[in-house]
Amino acid sequence: MHRPQPLPRWADPDVPADALDAQSVSRRGLLRRAGLYGAAFAGAAYTVGAASAPAEAHAHPHGGNDPHLVYLAGDHHIHSVYSHDAKYTFSQLATAAARYGLDWMVLTEHSNIGHHKAGGAEAEHREIRRARAENRRMLIFQGLEWYIPGAEHATVFSAPGRHEVDLLTRFEQDYDGKLLGYTDGAPGHPDTPRNEAHAVKALKWLDRQRRRGYVDDVLVLANHPLRLGINSPHEMRAWRDAAPDIMIGMEGAPGSQGAAHPGRGASSIRGEYENSPSVNSFPGYPLDAYVTYGGFDWATATVGGLWDAMLAEGKLFSITSNSDVHRVVFDTWRNGDWPPGRNFDNTGRLPDPVDTTEPQPGSDLWPGQFSRTHVGVTRYGYRHVMAGLRAGRVWVDHGQLVDGVDVRVSRAHGGHGRGVTLGGRLRVRRGEQVTLTVTVTTASRPNHHGELPRLAHLDVIRGAVNGPAADRDAWRAPDTRVVHTADVSGRRGRYTLRVPLGRIEESCYVRLRGSDGRRNGPGLLGATIDPHGPIRHEPGNGDPWVDTWLYTNPVFVDVVPRTTDE
Numbered sequence: 001m002h003r004p005q006p007l008p009r010w011a012d013p014d015v016p017a018d019a020l021d022a023q024s025v026s027r028r029g030l031l032r033r034a035g036l037y038g039a040a041f042a043g044a045a046y047t048v049g050a051a052s053a054p055a056e057a058h059a060h061p062h063g064g065n066d067p068h069l070v071y072l073a074g075d076h077h078i079h080s081v082y083s084h085d086a087k088y089t090f091s092q093l094a095t096a097a098a099r100y101g102l103d104w105m106v107l108t109e110h111s112n113i114g115h116h117k118a119g120g121a122e123a124e125h126r127e128i129r130r131a132r133a134e135n136r137r138m139l140i141f142q143g144l145e146w147y148i149p150g151a152e153h154a155t156v157f158s159a160p161g162r163h164e165v166d167l168l169t170r171f172e173q174d175y176d177g178k179l180l181g182y183t184d185g186a187p188g189h190p191d192t193p194r195n196e197a198h199a200v201k202a203l204k205w206l207d208r209q210r211r212r213g214y215v216d217d218v219l220v221l222a223n224h225p226l227r228l229g230i231n232s233p234h235e236m237r238a239w240r241d242a243a244p245d246i247m248i249g250m251e252g253a254p255g256s257q258g259a260a261h262p263g264r265g266a267s268s269i270r271g272e273y274e275n276s277p278s279v280n281s282f283p284g285y286p287l288d289a290y291v292t293y294g295g296f297d298w299a300t301a302t303v304g305g306l307w308d309a310m311l312a313e314g315k316l317f318s319i320t321s322n323s324d325v326h327r328v329v330f331d332t333w334r335n336g337d338w339p340p341g342r343n344f345d346n347t348g349r350l351p352d353p354v355d356t357t358e359p360q361p362g363s364d365l366w367p368g369q370f371s372r373t374h375v376g377v378t379r380y381g382y383r384h385v386m387a388g389l390r391a392g393r394v395w396v397d398h399g400q401l402v403d404g405v406d407v408r409v410s411r412a413h414g415g416h417g418r419g420v421t422l423g424g425r426l427r428v429r430r431g432e433q434v435t436l437t438v439t440v441t442t443a444s445r446p447n448h449h450g451e452l453p454r455l456a457h458l459d460v461i462r463g464a465v466n467g468p469a470a471d472r473d474a475w476r477a478p479d480t481r482v483v484h485t486a487d488v489s490g491r492r493g494r495y496t497l498r499v500p501l502g503r504i505e506e507s508c509y510v511r512l513r514g515s516d517g518r519r520n521g522p523g524l525l526g527a528t529i530d531p532h533g534p535i536r537h538e539p540g541n542g543d544p545w546v547d548t549w550l551y552t553n554p555v556f557v558d559v560v561p562r563t564t565d566e
Contacts, residue, residue, distance in 0.1 A: 043379030065417025069376035100368030118348025149193030229281035255324020260542025294534025327362035392423020456517025
């Protein structure tokens with residue numbers, strides 16, 4: 001049996017308010033308003049062998065009365081000394097994540113020969129168990145950064161339990177593209193169909209382990225999807241469709257957000273998106289796809305682009321944001337020295353880092369320092385976070401742009417309850433009027449760069465749902481555009497916006513985007529589709545703190561036929 005998981009300090013009623021910082025007090029207020037304070041929010045961290053997900057996990061396909069939620073901030077892409085190209089210990093990472101306000105984190109080490117031969121997952125697990133014991137107010141998941149056969153990387157992680165190590169070990173051995181030599185993804189290459197098929201096989205294998213109760217839960221998220229242009233649209237659709245309860249989304253914004261900080265280099269780009277097409281890249285992507293926009297991947301930042309094309313099929317595909325921390329920009333630590341005869345290939349672990357007291361090169365920011373993924377839950381615990389991710393109750397932000405966002409879509413007349421929230425589906429009859437309600441809690445303290453963030457505008461993005469794509473490599477959603485912009489630059493505290501969506505004649509979805517308003521311009525598909533979207537920065541001049549954005553997952557509105565007795 002595992003001991004109960006203590007609540008985060010901001011959620012624990014035994015921690016007095018005067019012992020919290022301003023943002024924690026703000027989050028506690030959101031918890032109180034949701035009616036989830038204290039015992040109502042305390043849930044078991046995990047229960048070994050409990051294969052079923054908590055009730056709050058499931059999106060309500062016919063509903064209009066989704067529960068009040070509390071959003072937990074986290075990061076699903078973090079590297080330690082168990083990755084060949086990183087340098088921090090678990091203790092350093094967990095301490096930083098707690099300092100920067102995270103509630104959950106996933107340690108994701110690279111697959112490679114040294115990691116696998118040295119029994120990396122087992123060795124990591126011993127340290128993760130210590131980290132969990134030392135940081136009991138944080139949820140610390142064990143994961144793996146999977147080299148997807150024929151494609152980019154992905155986070156794979158499971159709920160803590162008896163088989164979490166065995167799952168990752170077996171998965172790395174049997175399905176990792178780097179270990180198998182299945183990395184070639186060139187169109188027309190003879191091995192490409194085999195590699196793509198193996199990726200699908202891997203996801204189906206993970207799905208079976210969850211369904212038969214071998215592990216309580218497991219999730220996969222595609223990392224930095226367009227960094228190299230090798231994740232083709234048909235591959236991403238194939239992953240989603242092979243195991244929609246497992247492969248739930250992608251990084252909307254990559255890590256390495258400090259990569260273009262002034263002084264780092266004349267050609268640097270946020271996210272380390274400093275590439276050009278290769279022989280393995282999908283030829284249908286424009287050159288615009290290889291850089292970031294407001295720190296976000298082209299697939300997410302382009303209104304009417306790849307993310308919207310996937311959503312236009314009526315299928316949920318979530319976005320996240322995280323640190324991908326390897327080496328923090330301008331920190332003072334260097335990698336430790338190897339003993340004679342030792343290296344990563346024969347140990348699977350780097351030596352502990354050494355503090356030089358002098359700035360060292362790096363591209364990243366600490367977990368929670370800049371990028372956050374917020375997951376809506378009604379209880380606190382490992383499986384509750386995973387269930388919230390699966391349900392799509394997710395919004396992301398940079399630079400602590402706001403303290404909170406609550407999104408609801410409901411019938412304008414005759415509706416009951418609180419409406420449907422992020423990731424959910426509202427069923428309406430053709431011609432019914434629908435309203436979008438957005439409640440924003442503005443930033444209540446200076447961010448980790450020392451300035452108080454100000455949300456300048458919120459955009460409502462709406463797209464038609466047209467069903468499965470006839471062309472599996474299509475990346476355009478021509479019926480998606482910004483339909484409403486709210487200037488909120490003068491708003492402070494907590495406020496609510498109500499945006500009529502009109503009479504719904506065809507199934508659609510809506511999602512939100514906001515920014516600090518300092519850098520924007522016409523979107524990549526034109527000003528009539530996106531009048532003031534994120535824009536690319538000049539190479540070497542991409543200070544992330546002066547160009548911050550938030551994005552939410554979609555809410556779907558499904559038009560259903562009238563019954564004969566209506």
